[in-house]
Amino acid sequence: EVQLQQSGAELVRPGTSVKLSCKVSGDTITAYYMHFVKQRPGQGLEWIGRIDPEDDSTKYAEKFKNKATLTADTSSNTAYLKLSSLTSEDTATYFCTTGNSGYFDYWGQGVMVTVSS
């Protein structure tokens, strides 16, 4: 069974960057598109973007194009989300998820990012 294990909670300063990881087990990461989704406290879900680890091609939602960078390391079966120039608006839980057919079968446990001075 495919499992996605995300890195731990982060407390970061405004203006800095943070890099979150999502490790795939139970299969090779190149079998999946890896997506990331944002959820602010008490709010809905926002799709950030996805990476194809097979060729590192990416797609982003317009509002995250200057905020998020997706990368993947096939040797460690891990996908990464880097968030830059952090503000309080970036305080949220970030999920990694997979879905080669567009819908999301598997989800990581989520990682809480808190931006505070």
Place this chain on the structure above:
Amino acid sequence: DIQMTQSPASLSASLGETVTIECRASEDIYNGLAWYQQKPGKSPQLLIYNANSLHTGVPSRFSGSGSGTQYSLKINSLQSEDVASYFCQQYYDYPYTFGAGTKLELK
């Protein structure tokens, strides 16, 4: 971007009742629609994909229907474990977009 309008925002129902949640897309999404359940502090879980296909392991009291721009999720015979938030998602076109969610509570 395709906008997903989900209703109602919240819903209160009794055990054993049937509830329906709706999602309207701003354009035809050709059944590229999924429904997720999310419990507090947990990750979303896939219920329905391709508008009406039940994901493996999901109880048969959940069903999806619709076409074009109008879709719905129905829960028959509501159980206590169904208390959660529900989200629709379109994957017909990038960027993928979600409905704002429906919070389901017990009356």
